[in-house]
Amino acid sequence: MTLSLSVTLARSEDFIVDGIYYNIISPTEVEVTGGQGEVYSGYVVIPEKTTYNDTEYSVTAIGAWAMSGCYLVDSVKLPETINVIKEWAFTKCEAMKKINLPAAISSIGDAAFAGCEGLRDLQLPGNLQSIGERAFSESGLHHLILPNSLTSIGDMAFSGCPNLTYFTVYAENPCFATPDGTLLSKDGTVLLAYPNAKNAVYTTYPTVTTIGDHAFAGCENLTEITLSNNVTTVGLEAFANCEALQTVQLGDNTSTFKERPFYHCTAIRSFLVSENNQNFSSEDGILFDKDKTILIRFPNAFSSFYVTPPTVKTIATEAFASCADLKELGLSQVEEIGDAAFELCSGLQIVSFEHGYLKRIGARAFKDCTSLVGITLPISLIEIGDDAFNNCYDIVSLILPEATKSVGERCFYGNSGLQDFTIGAGVESVGSQAFYGCSKLQKLYCNIPQPISIDANVFEYVDKTNCQLIVPNESVELYRQADVWSDFLSIHDGGVGNVGASSVSVAAHNGEIRISGWHGVVKLYSLSGALLQSTTAATINAPRGAYLLQADKVYKIVL
Numbered sequence: 001m002t003l004s005l006s007v008t009l010a011r012s013e014d015f016i017v018d019g020i021y022y023n024i025i026s027p028t029e030v031e032v033t034g035g036q037g038e039v040y041s042g043y044v045v046i047p048e049k050t051t052y053n054d055t056e057y058s059v060t061a062i063g064a065w066a067m068s069g070c071y072l073v074d075s076v077k078l079p080e081t082i083n084v085i086k087e088w089a090f091t092k093c094e095a096m097k098k099i100n101l102p103a104a105i106s107s108i109g110d111a112a113f114a115g116c117e118g119l120r121d122l123q124l125p126g127n128l129q130s131i132g133e134r135a136f137s138e139s140g141l142h143h144l145i146l147p148n149s150l151t152s153i154g155d156m157a158f159s160g161c162p163n164l165t166y167f168t169v170y171a172e173n174p175c176f177a178t179p180d181g182t183l184l185s186k187d188g189t190v191l192l193a194y195p196n197a198k199n200a201v202y203t204t205y206p207t208v209t210t211i212g213d214h215a216f217a218g219c220e221n222l223t224e225i226t227l228s229n230n231v232t233t234v235g236l237e238a239f240a241n242c243e244a245l246q247t248v249q250l251g252d253n254t255s256t257f258k259e260r261p262f263y264h265c266t267a268i269r270s271f272l273v274s275e276n277n278q279n280f281s282s283e284d285g286i287l288f289d290k291d292k293t294i295l296i297r298f299p300n301a302f303s304s305f306y307v308t309p310p311t312v313k314t315i316a317t318e319a320f321a322s323c324a325d326l327k328e329l330g331l332s333q334v335e336e337i338g339d340a341a342f343e344l345c346s347g348l349q350i351v352s353f354e355h356g357y358l359k360r361i362g363a364r365a366f367k368d369c370t371s372l373v374g375i376t377l378p379i380s381l382i383e384i385g386d387d388a389f390n391n392c393y394d395i396v397s398l399i400l401p402e403a404t405k406s407v408g409e410r411c412f413y414g415n416s417g418l419q420d421f422t423i424g425a426g427v428e429s430v431g432s433q434a435f436y437g438c439s440k441l442q443k444l445y446c447n448i449p450q451p452i453s454i455d456a457n458v459f460e461y462v463d464k465t466n467c468q469l470i471v472p473n474e475s476v477e478l479y480r481q482a483d484v485w486s487d488f489l490s491i492h493d494g495g496v497g498n499v500g501a502s503s504v505s506v507a508a509h510n511g512e513i514r515i516s517g518w519h520g521v522v523k524l525y526s527l528s529g530a531l532l533q534s535t536t537a538a539t540i541n542a543p544r545g546a547y548l549l550q551a552d553k554v555y556k557i558v559l
Contacts, residue, residue: 013033013034014030014052015052015053017050017051017052018047018050019040020032020034020044020046020047020050021033021034021039021066022050022052022057022059023063024057025060025061028056028057028058029057029058029059029060029061030050030057030058030059030060031059031060031061031062031063031066031086032046032059032061032062032063032066032067033063033065033066034066034067035065035066035067035068035069035070036065036068036069036070037069037070037071038070038072039067039070040067040070040072040073041070041072041073041074042072042073042074043074043075043076043077044067044073044075044076044077045076045077046059046062046076046077046078046079046082047059047079048079048080048081049081058081059079059081059082060081060082060083060084061082061083061084061085061086062078062082062084062085062086062089062090063086063089064086064087064088064089064109065087065088065089065091066086066089066090067089067090067093068088068089068090068091068092068093069091069092069093070090070093071092071093071094071095072095073090073093073095073096074095074096074097074098075096075097075098075099076090076096076098076099076100077099077100078099078100078101078102079102080102080103080104081102081104082102082104082105083102083104083105083106084105084106084107084109085101085105085107085108085109085112086109086112087109087110087111087112087132088109088110088111088112088114089109089112089113090112090113090116091111091112091113091114091115091116092114092115092116093113093115093116093118093119094115094116094117094118095118096116096118096119097118097119097120098119098121099119099122100123101122101123101124101125101128102125103125103126103127104125104127105125105127105128106127106128106129106130106149107128107129107130107132108128108130108131108132108135109132109135110132110133110134110135110154111132111133111134111135111137112132112135112136113135113136113139114134114135114136114137114138114139115137115138115139116136116139116140117138117139117140118140119139119140119141120140120141120142120163121141121142121143122141122144123145124144124145124146124147124150125147126147126148126149127147127149128147128149128150129149129150129151129152130150130151130152130153130154131150131152131153131154131157132154132157133154133155133156133157134154134155134156134157134159135154135157135158136157136158136161137156137157137158137159137160137161137218138159138160138161138218139161140161140162140163141158141161141163141164142163142164142165142197143164143165143166143167143168144158144164144167144168145168145169146167146168146169146173146176146178146183147173148170148172148173148174150169150173150175150176151174151175152175153176153183153192153193155213155214156214156217156218157193158183158193158195159193159196159214159217159218160196160217160218160220160241161195161196161197162196162197162220162221163196163197164195164196164197164198165181165195165197165198166178166181166182166195166198167181167182167183167193167195168181169183173186174186176192179205179207180205181195181198182194182195182198182205184205184207184208187207188205188207188208189207189208189209189210190208190209190210190212191204191205191208191210191211191212191215192212192215193212193215194215194216194219194222196218196219196220196221197221198221200221200222200223200224200244201223201224202222202224202225202226203225203226203228204225204226204227204228204231205228206228206230207230208228208230208231209230209231209232209233210231210232210233210234210235211227211231211233211234211235211238212235212238213235213236213237213238213258214235214236214237214238214240215235215238216238216239216242217237217238217239217240217241217242218240218241218242219239219242219245220241220242220243220244221244222239222242222244222245223244223245223246223247224245224246224247224248224249225239225245225247225248225249226249226251227248227249227250227251227254228251229251229252229253229274230251230253231251231253231254232253232254232255232256233254233255233256233257233258234254234256234257234258234261235258235261236258236259236260236261237258237259237260237261237263238258238261239261239262239263239265240260240261240262240263240264240265241263241264241265242262242265243264243265243266243267244267245262245265245267245268246267246268246269246270246301247268247269247270247272248262248268248270248271248272248287249272249273249274250271250272250273250274250277250280250282250287251274251277252274252276252277253277254273254277254279254280255278255279257296259317259318260318260321262297263318263321263322264322265300266300266301266322266324267300267301268299268300268301268302269285269299269301269302270282270285270299270302271285271286271287271297271299272285273287277290278290280296283309284302285299285302286298286299286302288312291311292309292311292312293311293312293313293314294312294313294314294315294316295308295312295314295315295316295319296316296319297316297319298319298320298323298326300322300323300324300325301325302323303325303326304325304326304327304328304347305326305327305328305329306326306328306329306330307329307330307332308330308331308332308333308334309332310332310333311333312332312333312334313333313334313335313336314334314335314336314338315331315334315336315337315338315341315342316338316341317338317339317340317341317362318338318339318340318341318343319338319341320341320342320345321340321341321342321343321344321345322343322344322345323342323345323347323348324344324345324346324347325347326345326347326348327347327348327349327350327371328348328349328350329342329348329350329351329352330351330352330353331351331352331353331354331358332353332354332357333354333357334353334357334358335357335358335359335360336358336359336360336362337358337360337361337362337365338362338365339362339363339364339365339385340362340363340364340365340367341362341365342365342366342369343364343365343366343367343368343369344367344368344369345366345369346368346369346370346371347371348366348369348371348372349371349372349373349374350372350373350374350375351366351372351374351375352374352375352376353376353377353378354378355378355379355380356378356379356380357378357380358377358378358380358381359380359381359382359383360381360382360383360384360385361381361383361384361385361388362385362388363385363386363387363388363408364385364386364387364388364390365385365388365389366388366389366392367387367388367389367390367391367392368390368391368392369389369392370391370392370393370394371394372389372392372394372395373394373395373396375395375398376399377398377399377400377401377404378401379401379402379403380401380403381400381401381403381404382403382404382405382406383404383405383406383408384400384404384406384407384408384411385408385411386408386409386410386411386431387408387409387410387411387413388408388411389411389412389415390410390411390412390413390414391413391414391415392412392415393414393415393416393417393418394417395415395417395418396417396418396419396420397418397419397420397421398412398418398421398422399421399422399424400421400422400423400424400427401424401426402424402425402426402447403424403426404424404426404427405426405427405428405429406427406428406429406430406431407423407427407429407430407431407434408431408434409431409432409433409434410431410432410433410434410436411431411434411435412434412435412438413433413434413435413436413437414436414437414438415435415437415438416437416438416439416440417440418435418438418440418441419440419441419442419443420441420442420443420444420445421435421438421441421443421444421445422445422446422447423444423445423446423447423448424447424448425447425448425449427448427452428452429452430452430454430458431455431458432455432457432458433455433457433458433460434454434458435458435459435462436457436458436459436460436461437460437461438459438461438462439461439462439463441462441463441467442466442467442468443467443468443470444462444467444468444469444470444488445470445471446469446470446471446479446485447471447472448471448475449472449474449475450475450478451475451478451479451482451485453483454484454485455484456483456484458484459484459487459488464487464488464489465489465525465548466490467488467490468488468490468491468492469485469488469490469491469492470492470493471491471492471493472493473493475493476491476492476493479491480521480550481521486521486523486534486550487523487531489525489548489550505517506549506551511541511542511543511544512539512540512541512542513539513540513541513542513547513549514538514539515538515539515540515549515551516538518551521534521535521536522534522535522536522537522540522549522550522551523549523550523551524540524542524547524548524549524550525547525548525549525550526547526548532547
């Protein structure tokens with residue numbers, strides 16, 4: 001897991017003494033501030049006291065962002081008066097090899113030492129009570145002894161530390177235990193953090209029932225994990241970014257996965273499940289529910305081609321997410337595709353269905369499937385969620401079946417390769433920005449007899465001067481007068497088109513455009529297709545120039 005840090009905060013120090021920046025936090029106390037770039041470098045010594053305007057202050061805190069991003073700092077000496085290190089205080093001090101933590105420190109803030117790659121050894125103070133979220137993430141620490149006073153450790157406090165081999169907690173600590181070098185709750189039931197450089201093959205301690213949120217996140221060396229029979233729950237992103245993880249073994253009682261437990265585990269080849277497990281099963285290394293009606297997780301590195309068994313009715317949320325090697329997929333009798341089920345399957349090219357089964361495609365289901373070129377939606381499809389095909393820019397043509405009732409927001413957003421699209425007669429709603437950025441769309445077939453109300457941005461950045469809107473013959477006039485739909489300059493039925501005789505007369509003279517023989521909406525465009533005016537008036541005032549005017553047909557006007 002990569003810590004992304006961009007420090008843009010302006011310094012807000014109250015005063016500077018001997019190259020150290022300070023903020024006044026009480027009549028008698030100051031905290032160190034400054035931060036960024038080359039503000040501090042080399043060996044930095046923070047004094048116990050400092051004087052400004054004839055007032056002496058005790059230095060009691062390292063402030064938020066105090067030395068963050070100071071990549072030239074080699075080591076830091078803190079005075080015994082320091083009692084707190086605030087959030088992001090030393091983040092990305094990449095060269096810092098040594099810092100002492102005074103005994104009075106009770107709190108280390110969020111991300112305080114995140115990204116300190118040069119920091120190998122650190123003695124935590126005996127009065128330390130809390131460590132914040134990501135406090136030491138992606139640091140160079142090898143080993144940590146946690147003091148007996150420590151009662152609170154934030155989420156991902158030690159994630160992504162490539163050299164961390166084990167934790168040590170003494171028996172007197174009231175909240176934590178480390179029976180095998182992993183960090184557990186005191187009663188041993190919750191696995192809180194796994195050291196990145198510990199064993200590549202690991203079986204959870206027998207007392208563990210819950211894998212905590214992000215417990216293994218960023219463990220780049222882990223290749224095989226076996227959940228012992230007492231484990232029931234796997235937490236949020238518990239194994240996220242374990243990029244070497246290949247095999248996952250579930251025990252007898254595993255029953256619950258929170259969101260994205262194997263996010264970006266790109267090397268997984270097999271899920272194995274105990275035969276005694278009453279909740280899950282596996283086949284060919286693929287994870288299913290017990291009766292194989294739900295496909296829960298597909299191993300990222302399993303295969304480039306796959307067809308679901310006929311028992312599978314549901315593809316679970318994120319079941320195939322980030323399976324970049326998958327190229328061809330057959331969904332035989334699948335009825336529902338969960339949210340983000342195929343998100344970021346960048347190699348996926350072809351998806352096929354058995355007709356008559358699929359009813360719902362969830363939000364982000366195929367988002368960022370940038371190689372997807374072949375997909376035919378089955379006639380049974382009723383609902384397509386938000387962002388379902390967002391950024392699938394290789395799709396050229398697509399047809400929404402007659403059964404489809406709703407199209408989600410940004411559904412086809414950014415599909416710059418889309419050239420023709422058919423909207424089935426049953427569609428009742430189209431979400432905002434559904435076709436935003438479909439800049440190459442040439443033909444839009446809309447079989448809905450009565451124009452439905454849609455947001456003005458549904459077809460934003462579609463070239464409506466060149467894209468034909470083709471509608472049922474009896475609906476042409478309705479679409480020509482309907483908001484948003486009437487923005488298309490060419491609206492016609494599939495046979496006759498927008499040509500032929502017209503009773504409309506247009507005349508332009510001395511800054512006025514006069515229209516007769518037309519009682520609907522009139523729209524005036526620039527030659528680039530930008531809508532300038534929309535009105536039902538018979539006369540339009542406009543500055544001198546060239547325009548396109550839509551009233552029954554499209555006219556080019558020069559004033």
